[in-house]
Amino acid sequence: MAAQSFLTELRRRNVIRMAGLYLVGAWLLVQVASTLFPAFGVPAWALRALVIVFALGFLPALVFAWVYELTPEGIKRDAEVPPEASIAPQTARKMDRIIIAVLMLALVYFGFDKYVLAPKRAQAAEAVAAKSRSNKVVEAGHAPVADDKSIAVLPFVDMSQGKDQEYFSDGLSEELLNQLAQIPQLRVIARTSSFSFKGKEAQVAEIARALKVAHILEGSVRKSGETLRITAQLIRASDSSHLWSQTYDRKLDDVFAVQDEISREVVAALKLKLLPQNRPDSRQRTHNPAAYEQYLIGKESMRTGGRGPQQVALEAFERAVAIDPGYANAWAMVGGQLGTMSDFTDTPAQREAMIDRSIATAGKAVALAPELADGYAVRGMLRQRLRWEWQAAQADIARALELDPNDALTLRNYAAVQMTLGRTDEALAAARRATELDPLSEDSWTQLGRMLAGTHADAEARVALERALQLNPRQNWANFMLGHLLLSRGEVDRAMSHYARAPEQFRTTGTAMVEFTRGNEAASRAALDKMEKDFAIGFAFQIAQAYAWRGEKDRAFEWLERSYAIHDAGLARLPYDPAVDSLRSDPRFAALVQKMGFPK
Numbered sequence: 001m002a003a004q005s006f007l008t009e010l011r012r013r014n015v016i017r018m019a020g021l022y023l024v025g026a027w028l029l030v031q032v033a034s035t036l037f038p039a040f041g042v043p044a045w046a047l048r049a050l051v052i053v054f055a056l057g058f059l060p061a062l063v064f065a066w067v068y069e070l071t072p073e074g075i076k077r078d079a080e081v082p083p084e085a086s087i088a089p090q091t092a093r094k095m096d097r098i099i100i101a102v103l104m105l106a107l108v109y110f111g112f113d114k115y116v117l118a119p120k121r122a123q124a125a126e127a128v129a130a131k132s133r134s135n136k137v138v139e140a141g142h143a144p145v146a147d148d149k150s151i152a153v154l155p156f157v158d159m160s161q162g163k164d165q166e167y168f169s170d171g172l173s174e175e176l177l178n179q180l181a182q183i184p185q186l187r188v189i190a191r192t193s194s195f196s197f198k199g200k201e202a203q204v205a206e207i208a209r210a211l212k213v214a215h216i217l218e219g220s221v222r223k224s225g226e227t228l229r230i231t232a233q234l235i236r237a238s239d240s241s242h243l244w245s246q247t248y249d250r251k252l253d254d255v256f257a258v259q260d261e262i263s264r265e266v267v268a269a270l271k272l273k274l275l276p277q278n279r280p281d282s283r284q285r286t287h288n289p290a291a292y293e294q295y296l297i298g299k300e301s302m303r304t305g306g307r308g309p310q311q312v313a314l315e316a317f318e319r320a321v322a323i324d325p326g327y328a329n330a331w332a333m334v335g336g337q338l339g340t341m342s343d344f345t346d347t348p349a350q351r352e353a354m355i356d357r358s359i360a361t362a363g364k365a366v367a368l369a370p371e372l373a374d375g376y377a378v379r380g381m382l383r384q385r386l387r388w389e390w391q392a393a394q395a396d397i398a399r400a401l402e403l404d405p406n407d408a409l410t411l412r413n414y415a416a417v418q419m420t421l422g423r424t425d426e427a428l429a430a431a432r433r434a435t436e437l438d439p440l441s442e443d444s445w446t447q448l449g450r451m452l453a454g455t456h457a458d459a460e461a462r463v464a465l466e467r468a469l470q471l472n473p474r475q476n477w478a479n480f481m482l483g484h485l486l487l488s489r490g491e492v493d494r495a496m497s498h499y500a501r502a503p504e505q506f507r508t509t510g511t512a513m514v515e516f517t518r519g520n521e522a523a524s525r526a527a528l529d530k531m532e533k534d535f536a537i538g539f540a541f542q543i544a545q546a547y548a549w550r551g552e553k554d555r556a557f558e559w560l561e562r563s564y565a566i567h568d569a570g571l572a573r574l575p576y577d578p579a580v581d582s583l584r585s586d587p588r589f590a591a592l593v594q595k596m597g598f599p600k
Helices: 002-012 015-039 044-067 088-138 166-180 191-195 204-211 252-269 289-302 307-323 328-344 348-368 373-387 390-403 408-420 424-437 442-454 458-471 476-488 492-499 504-518 521-534 540-550 553-565 569-573 578-583 587-596
Strands: 068-071 074-077 150-153 215-224 227-236 241-251
Touching (some): 015 044, 015 088, 044 068, 150 166, 150 191, 166 191, 166 215, 166 252, 166 289, 191 442, 204 215, 227 252, 252 289, 289 307, 289 328, 307 328, 328 348, 328 373, 348 373, 373 408, 373 569, 390 408, 408 424, 442 458, 442 476, 458 476, 476 492, 476 504, 476 578, 492 504, 504 521, 540 553, 540 569, 540 578, 553 569, 553 587, 578 587
Parallel strands (some): 150 215
Antiparallel strands (some): 068 074, 215 227, 227 241
């Protein structure tokens, strides 16, 4: 009876209503504060303090409601208000309306939070998580600090009177880099990254920070007829002091001896103790300056995309081996260029013949210099991309890495073959290592992005591909793959912006997929017709990708079979390419995988 009387008194004095109003109002205020405080930079402790204040104020609010009553004359003690003068019932009705209003506000806020704010918070959280994950990507996985045994070789400056010997000064710098990379104790930054500072007014300290190295080797070359003047200097990045410098006046046929001498002097200045077998020596298997010069011309030209420059490179390498038939390095390059030029042949038969010739030529480089990595690296790449001899490719590239573990290109090829064999951990490790050795290489970041996309690590893949595009906004594969990643996420316009920056073949493929997504069937069909008419030989796999995106599985498999018939390099990515994911459940996909000889 006493309990019932107490409960009645609580209701009469509106204590229960006060409790409900206080709790609902406090909850709503805390939710709003949790949204607004971070936006205005309010410290995290402020929200905790607000919750504590509301918690501490709950009991006093109830006591206040018990002791006091609201009257027309103001707040009075409940004991002082005669029962006939009490307006508690009217106050109760007002409080009920306030509670309902606050509950409605809470409901509206709950909906706004769930359907508007929560997705944005999730997106922000994903961005933070992606940024955290991408620290590994941007810093090349386990990126090294600038340890004392690290060096970058900058392109030597062409000081020749005609300023027409840049290919020669660049080639000398690259050969020094290759020689120093033979030393196990020394971390040597790859050519792409070192040469990215060419022609730029960057300070030594700035370059060293970007490449995370402790030393910089720079110099100049003056070539006049058969006479050379080479100046080289080794700089410690921490204080820009010169550890060693030397000038060499030699005849052109002494260039290989000079390279050996410079690399050994650098090693001595770095105070590295080497076993005899680890002493750096010239990696060029020729002593003929004319052959070497053609080799350098070819190397310079092959770095420019397109059929014309690639043909020029092939002809230069062929002149090099004509001058010196024992020049193993040049034979390896001939093999690689023949493989590249096979994409520009007019018929499948011509393509097959050129592929056969490319692999045989790379094999000749191996036979001439079995202790040289170049032949194995090129032959492994050709076997992997154009012949689908997975185990043989794996053996060749593994041997190339054994002979030259610091070559970023070979690491990228190794990543590709490991990915094809289903060894994703090894593939990613190799791809990350390539970005470590070549941190400013668009190709290394593109390859890492490809590997990550193949494991559906889309956030990290996007970071890697965007890094590649920071280095070269028109990188063809990075634009194409990032376009597909964005298209898969529904970001159609952004996808098209990347396809538009790629070469015509990739741009047209992307257009076919984007216009289909937009509902523009005629534009999509026109792009596909162009692909089939103009690019059927070298880009059959891309046509299959477009049909897969359109959901036309029969046509997709028709073009995959055509890709198989002409040994399209894209089929090597069949086990992991996300662009053909829609085909994987079809029995024809499993049959093609078996026919390709991929590991199960």
